Amino acid sequence: MRILGIDPGLRVTGFGLIEREGNALRYIASGCIRTDQAATLPQRLGTIFDGIAELLAQYAPEQAAVEQVFVNVNPQSTLLLGQARGAAIAALVAGKVEVLEYTALQVKQAVVGNGHAGKEQVQHMVRRLLSLPGAPGADAADALACAIAHAHGGQGLGKLPTAGYRMRRGRLLAVR
Amino acid sequence: MRILGIDPGLRVTGFGLIEREGNALRYIASGCIRTDQAATLPQRLGTIFDGIAELLAQYAPEQAAVEQVFVNVNPQSTLLLGQARGAAIAALVAGKVEVLEYTALQVKQAVVGNGHAGKEQVQHMVRRLLSLPGAPGADAADALACAIAHAHGGQGLGKLPTAGYRMRRGRLLAVR
Numbered sequence: 389m390r391i392l393g394i395d396p397g398l399r400v401t402g403f404g405l406i407e408r409e410g411n412a413l414r415y416i417a418s419g420c421i422r423t424d425q426a427a428t429l430p431q432r433l434g435t436i437f438d439g440i441a442e443l444l445a446q447y448a449p450e451q452a453a454v455e456q457v458f459v460n461v462n463p464q465s466t467l468l469l470g471q472a473r474g475a476a477i478a479a480l481v482a483g484k485v486e487v488l489e490y491t492a493l494q495v496k497q498a499v500v501g502n503g504h505a506g507k508e509q510v511q512h513m514v515r516r517l518l519s520l521p522g523a524p525g526a527d528a529a530d531a532l533a534c535a536i537a538h539a540h541g542g543q544g545l546g547k548l549p550t551a552g553y554r555m556r557r558g559r560l561l562a563v564r
Numbered sequence: 565m566r567i568l569g570i571d572p573g574l575r576v577t578g579f580g581l582i583e584r585e586g587n588a589l590r591y592i593a594s595g596c597i598r599t600d601q602a603a604t605l606p607q608r609l610g611t612i613f614d615g616i617a618e619l620l621a622q623y624a625p626e627q628a629a630v631e632q633v634f635v636n637v638n639p640q641s642t643l644l645l646g647q648a649r650g651a652a653i654a655a656l657v658a659g660k661v662e663v664l665e666y667t668a669l670q671v672k673q674a675v676v677g678n679g680h681a682g683k684e685q686v687q688h689m690v691r692r693l694l695s696l697p698g699a700p701g702a703d704a705a706d707a708l709a710c711a712i713a714h715a716h717g718g719q720g721l722g723k724l725p726t727a728g729y730r731m732r733r734g735r736l737l738a739v740r
Contacts, residue, residue: 470646
């Protein structure tokens with residue numbers, strides 16, 4: 389089972405690919421898709437879409453785990469972030485990849501065992517769980533962590549996210 | 565020149581197709597793409613993406629005009645709306661259609677001559693300008709109005725929208 393983790397953003401979209409064989413996890417690739425800040429919004433969304441389409445063509449993951457994004461204090465930033473996330477998910481759905489969503493809380497709980505762990509702790513555990521020789525970049529680490537959370541039997545948010553969200557400490561959580 | 569106007573939304577995405585021949589505008593089609601509220605967010609974004617891809621296949625527009633969306637008071641709604649808009653724009657860019665963005669102010673200015681005109685006035689002028697036998701639905705009318713604004717020589721927001729927005733009366737406007 390090959391899993392693509394995605395941490396969407398308009399400027400930088402992190403990605404991480406892992407493979408699960410039984411209980412073992414194997415690292416395949418990670419990195420990020422960067423958009424040109426001088427380009428128009430449609431061009432930037434196109435870069436994200438094309439970048440993910442290329443990943444699907446190259447690595448053929450069966451499932452994708454997408455991290456819930458921050459709801460920024462600034463509504464304009466929230467809208468831009470939403471658009472980046474929409475383009476990323478559209479690319480996955482268009483590529484016939486099953487998409488599951490995870491909150492940052494779920495990801496940290498699965499990777500570190502503590503939903504409120506810091507970024508460095510997540511990076512450390514991602515490196516350990518995948519036996520990486522060095523720490524991946526922050527965006528790639530978040531994407532890999534999301535893929536790991538899914539590989540560890542996560543079920544995603546299911547149908548909840550469309551019904552509504554609630555906010556907690558500036559993060560989006562699914563309504564229970 | 566065939567122009568596709570889009571008024572994006574997670575629940576309902578309005579669309580309107582018109583053709584410009586010299587100074588004359590001709591109505592081709594309009595309607596809306598509705599998503600299943602019981603489906604997951606990725607499924608709903610997929611519906612929007614596929615719906616627009618079908619429109620491109622059927623009508624082959626050369627350019628698309630997309631209306632700027634409201635920034636809702638509720639950050640969760642803003643994020644959902646952003647994702648719908650991102651999926652819609654990704655479908656257009658993936659279909660090699662040139663995408664231009666218009667604020668509601670620009671659209672109303674172009675169609676009614678008053679940036680603060682009411683919805684009914686916009687619907688009335690859309691019907692008149694396209695010689696329609698009846699008023700189109702609200703979502704379709706907004707999408708047609710956006711296409712008309714572009715057909716009337718609009719240049720869109722250009723590269724501004726990625727640099728930042730400003731808010732006015734709950735609407736997003738490009739920073740000048």
